[in-house]
Amino acid sequence: MDLYxxxxxxxxxxxxxxxxxxxxxxxxxxxxxxxxxxxxxxxxEQQAGPETLLPAAAPLPPxxxxxxxxxxxxxxxxxxxxxxxxxxxQTQAYTADLYQEAAVDxxxxxxxxxxxxxxxxxxxxxxxTLWSIAAQFELDVDTLxxxxxxxxxxxxxxxLGAELLILPVQGVYHRVAAGDTVEDxxxxxxxxxxxxxxxxxxxxxxxYELESGQGVIVPYGRxxxxxxxxxxxxxxxxxxxxxxxxxxxxxxxxxxxxxGGPYGTTVYAADDGEVIYARWAETGYGYTLIIDxxxxxxTWYSHLKGTFLQxxxxxxxxxxxxxxxxxxxxxxxxxxxxxxxxxxxNPLDYLSDSPQ
Numbered sequence: 001m002d003l004y005x006x007x008x009x010x011x012x013x014x015x016x017x018x019x020x021x022x023x024x025x026x027x028x029x030x031x032x033x034x035x036x037x038x039x040x041x042x043x044x045e046q047q048a049g050p051e052t053l054l055p056a057a058a059p060l061p062p063x064x065x066x067x068x069x070x071x072x073x074x075x076x077x078x079x080x081x082x083x084x085x086x087x088x089x090q091t092q093a094y095t096a097d098l099y100q101e102a103a104v105d106x107x108x109x110x111x112x113x114x115x116x117x118x119x120x121x122x123x124x125x126x127x128x129t130l131w132s133i134a135a136q137f138e139l140d141v142d143t144l145x146x147x148x149x150x151x152x153x154x155x156x157x158x159x160l161g162a163e164l165l166i167l168p169v170q171g172v173y174h175r176v177a178a179g180d181t182v183e184d185x186x187x188x189x190x191x192x193x194x195x196x197x198x199x200x201x202x203x204x205x206x207x208y209e210l211e212s213g214q215g216v217i218v219p220y221g222r223x224x225x226x227x228x229x230x231x232x233x234x235x236x237x238x239x240x241x242x243x244x245x246x247x248x249x250x251x252x253x254x255x256x257x258x259x260g261g262p263y264g265t266t267v268y269a270a271d272d273g274e275v276i277y278a279r280w281a282e283t284g285y286g287y288t289l290i291i292d293x294x295x296x297x298x299t300w301y302s303h304l305k306g307t308f309l310q311x312x313x314x315x316x317x318x319x320x321x322x323x324x325x326x327x328x329x330x331x332x333x334x335x336x337x338x339x340x341x342x343x344x345x346n347p348l349d350y351l352s353d354s355p356q
Contacts, residue, residue, distance in 0.1 A: 110199065110200055111169045111199075111219050111220075112168045112169055113137065113138045113139060113168060113169055113170070114137065114138050116137075116166075116168035117168060117200075117201060118168060118201050119165050119166065119167055119168065119173070119201070119215075119217070120165075120166045120168075121163050121164070121165060121166070122137070122163070122164045122166050123161060123162070123163055123164075124158050124159065124160055124161060124162045124163075124164065125160070126160060128158055128160075129156075129158060130144055130145070130151060130155040130156075130158050131155075133158070133164065133166075137166050139166070139167065139170055140170055141155055141263075142170075142222075142223075142264065143167055143170045143171060143172075144164060144166075145263065146171075146172040146173065146221075146223050147164070147165045147166070147167050147172070147173040148164050148165055150162075151164075152262070152263075153262045153263070153332075154262075154263070154332060155263050155332065156332065167217055168201060168217070169199075169217065169219045169220070170219075170220060171189075171217060171218045171219045171220050171221045172189050172217075172218040172221040172222070172223055173215055173216070173217055173218075174188075174189070174215070174216045174217075174218055174221075175213060175214070175215055176210045176211060176212055176213060176214040176215070176216060177212060178212045180210055180212075181208075181210065182196055182197055182204070182208045182210065182216075185216060185218060186218070188221075189218045189221030189222060189223060190221060190222055191218060191219065191220060191221050195218070195219055195220070195221075196216060196217075196218055196219075199217060199219050201217055202216055202217055204216075227243060227244075227261060227262065227265045227266070228243050228356065229243070229266070229268065229317070230242060230243045230268060230317075230355040230356065231352070231354075231355065231356050232316055232317045233351070233352040235352070236350065236351055236352040237271070237350040237351075238270040238271050238299065238338065238347070238350040238351055239268070239269075239270050239271065239316050239317060239351075239352075240259075240268075240270070240351055240352070240355035241259065241267050241268050241269070241270050241299075241301060241334060241336055242259045242261050242265065242266075242267055242268070242323065242334055242336075242355070243261070243355045243356060244259045244260045244261035244265070244333070244355075245259070245260050246258065246259060246260075247259070247260040247333050248333075249348075250346040250347065250348065255337065255344035256300075256302075256335050256336055256337040256344065256347065257336050257346075257347050257348065258333045258334070258335055258336070259333055259334050259336055260332065260333045261323045261332060261333065261334070262323065262332060263305065263323060263324065263332040264305060264322050264323060265322060265323040265332075266319045266321075266322060266323075267301055267304065267319070267320055267321045267322060267323060267334050268317050268318060268319055268320060269291055269299075269314040269315065269316055269317065269318045269319075269320050270291070270299045270316065270336075270338075270350075270351075271291070271293050271299070271316045272293065272313070272314070272315050272316050273291040273292050273293035273294065273299075273313070273314060274291065274292050274311075274312070274313050274314075275289060275290070275291055275309060275310065275311050275312055275313075275314060275320070276290050276291070276292045276298075276311075277289065277290035278290075278307045278309065278310040278311065278321075279310070281302070285300075285302040285303070285335065286302055286303045286304065286324065287302070287303070287304040287305065287306060287307070287321075287324060288300060288301065288302040288304065289301045289304060289307050289320055289321055291314060291320075296340055296341035296342075297338070297339070297340055298338075298339045298340075299336070299337065299338055299339075300335075300336070300337035300338075300339065301320065301321060301334055301335075301336060302334070302335035302336075302337070303323075303324050303332075303333060303334060303335045304321040304322060304323065304324045304334065305321070305322040305323060305324030306321060306322060306324070307320060307321040308320055308321055338350055
């Protein structure tokens with residue numbers, strides 16, 4: 001016998017199916033939005049199977065991780081908390097940055113700071129310091145020094161009205177000497193040939209023949225200072241931390257000696273010991289490093305640009321930092337103190353007659 005289902009039952013059956021489908025859709029949306037209790041969510045996952053689940057969105061990286069190498073290099077660098085001994089740029093680290101294919105949002109498609117596409121000239125105003133000018137143009141002090149030779153050895157003296165060259169990128173402005181080649185310049189400043197030839201503001205074209213007196217921007221280039229290392233002075237209690245003149249001696253109002261040297265000159269440990277302090281000191285010392293040599297003997301190195309390490313053991317003659325400046329002194333120097341059981345004593349009583 002055939003089973004007859006009337007129109008009313010058919011409509012009721014379709015209505016139940018429609019309600020069920022709507023409830024399932026609501027449940028699926030609620031599950032995806034996280035509105036359901038964990039027990040219900042787990043049950044739906046078990047029923048749905050892994051192939052029907054939407055992939056979870058990858059978490060966003062922290063904001064600090066979004067900083068690109070270029071944005072790091074565009075920040076002004078003042079008193080660095082730490083300076084890597086191998087801070088000279090490596091060829092492969094920078095060349096890739098020069099090959100962006102197209103600009104985005106009208107940005108210049110090569111390394112630049114503040115959108116500058118060429119060298120600009122700045123006239124020193126009253127109250128300016130090299131540090132304030134560097135901050136104004138988002139450059140580091142070294143870039144200004146290496147672009148303006150008169151400032152290289154003494155960044156404290158910035159004559160009013162002087163005209164300074166401001167590069168569009170951190171690095172060096174090299175004046176070509178007779179016989180210079182692009183390869184020579186690149187090797188001197190620790191970059192690749194392409195870093196120079198492919199940098200549009202240089203307007204260089206093959207075969208890259210240079211003329212004496214021509215200026216060339218070396219993006220991210222670094223200049224090493226040719227200052228001799230002091231003798232280890234094995235017959236003296238301490239070795240000199242720097243080869244340079246004594247710009248201020250030990251007296252009642254100055255219980256230390258100041259050793260002058262070009263800004264950025266390497267400073268060396270006076271003896272074996274443990275670095276117990278390496279940071280900015282607010283008491284007029286500026287960036288300071290302290291070495292504990294044992295038996296109550298300590299050496300203090302102040303007015304530094306930064307340090308190569310912040311803790312650990314060092315040996316006599318190890319590089320520990322670089323000469324800096326407070327910005328208010330008569331010139332770059334290291335303020336060198338010797339302390340015995342907390343009492344400041346004359347360093348010259350512990351040093352040899354000459355640093356070399």
